[in-house]
Amino acid sequence: MTTPTKLIPAQVIEETARLVAEHYVFPDTAEQLADLLRRRLAESAYDVDDAAELARLVTTDLQSLNNDRHLRLKHHADQVPAKRGAATLEAMRREFDASLGGAPHVQLLDGGVAVLELAPMLFPLEWAAEPLGAALALVSRADALIVDLRANRGGDPDTVAFVCSHLLDERTHLNSMFWRDGGRTEQSWSQPHVPGARFGGTKPLYVLAGETSFSAAEELAYDLQQLGRAIVVGERTRGGAYPCQGWTVHPHLEATVPVGRAVNPVSGTNWEGTGVQPDVACPVADALDRAHALALARLTDRPTDRLTD
Incomplete structure (x- = not known):
């Protein structure tokens, strides 16, 4: 013992x-x-x-x-x-194994609208590329797509770029990261090619988000929103835009310290403190039904609701 x-x-x-x-x-x-x-x-x-x-x-x-x-x-x-x-990686791996690699739910709704839940995290890309690629290829045939990030707590920026690559047609600058260590700057871009089929950059796309959505999940919603690619539905997210590293300072305690800051190439800023503001504001519990209704209206050329209430 x-x-x-x-x-x-x-x-x-x-x-x-x-x-x-x-x-x-x-x-x-x-x-x-x-x-x-x-x-x-x-x-x-x-x-x-x-x-x-x-x-x-x-x-x-x-x-x-x-x-x-x-x-x-x-x-x-x-x-x-x-x-x-x-410490963080060990806990992450347990959640990865218990969540089908971070894509625990795929569903086809009425009208050819697919739902892809990404939760509880956007896991490291070396783990997640295969299960996420399979899930994204599966929903690529849908007429419209709803990406559910309401229970996503964050994760790997490379995985954000991987998901975005399936939802865009061309290689696109998504984000820039400024690191304290050495004053380095790194740019994040979508990939020109993806394994399997691509949903692409023209069909209707909705992202569900709320108070639980955090960090890399917020980046995914924010990147797609700023590019005009997706409509964000739900509530304001938590507001964490600075990537961090963890150090064990006691056998049961880990200090997590942000070591960089994100700057979006469209807005020139990020979602730190403010969160991602939804285009269509509604209670987070109602976000899926609301996004489905918006998708159906767009697909059938019916007048849509206003983006904000």
């Missing part, structure tokens, strides 16, 4: 403060946050013996300056490995 590792808040706080100061995408804010954590430690704000409670307290302080929801001290019930990012 493994002996539980004693929680020493001072060690966790100091290591978390160091990681934030060295890696957070905004250096000035990083220094302020590191100082805040150390000041709160000196004030005995973290004098707790429960790892989950410490994670809650520290996350509240980390998000207090600019409400960056990717910036967290994350608690894991199971002990996690020390290798950077390994």
Whole structure:
């Protein structure tokens, strides 16, 4: 039986403060946050013996300056490995295996309208290319498509580009990422070729989103919306546009720190803090029915509802 590792808040706080100061995408804010954590430690704000409670307290302080929801001290019930990012990858793999590779639901509705749910994440492309490619090829024959991201918490930007590639006709600039490390800039483009059939860039496309949609799921909705390719239906998303990395700072605690920021080539900005605003606002529970009605109206050339209510 493994002996539980004693929680020493001072060690966790100091290591978390160091990681934030060295890696957070905004250096000035990083220094302020590191100082805040150390000041709160000196004030005995973290004098707790429960790892989950410490994670809650520290996350509240980390998000207090600019409400960056990717910036967290994350608690894991199971002990996690020390290798950077390994905690997140292990949890991700379990969800991948339990969700048919991130495409748990495909359905054909009346009128030739297909629904493809992508959940609970957009998993790393080296895992997800085969199951997502199969699902996207299956719905490619539909007359209209609804992509359901309401339960999608984020994932891999490369997988965002992979999905977009099936929904566009030409190679398209989707996003740019600016990294703190080395001041690098990387562009994300859709792929000119996809395995299997392509739904393409002209048939009606709707994206369902809401408060649970986060991070890479938001990028998928935002990219397609800004390109004028899809109509987003539902509620405003959570608003996390900064990709992060994770470091284990205790056997049950992982510091996740944003290390880059996204800039959309159409809007010149991103969805951080604001979320993706729906084109058709409605309760998230009603979004599928609403999108289906819009698709049917468009396919039959009936007058459609206004985009906003």
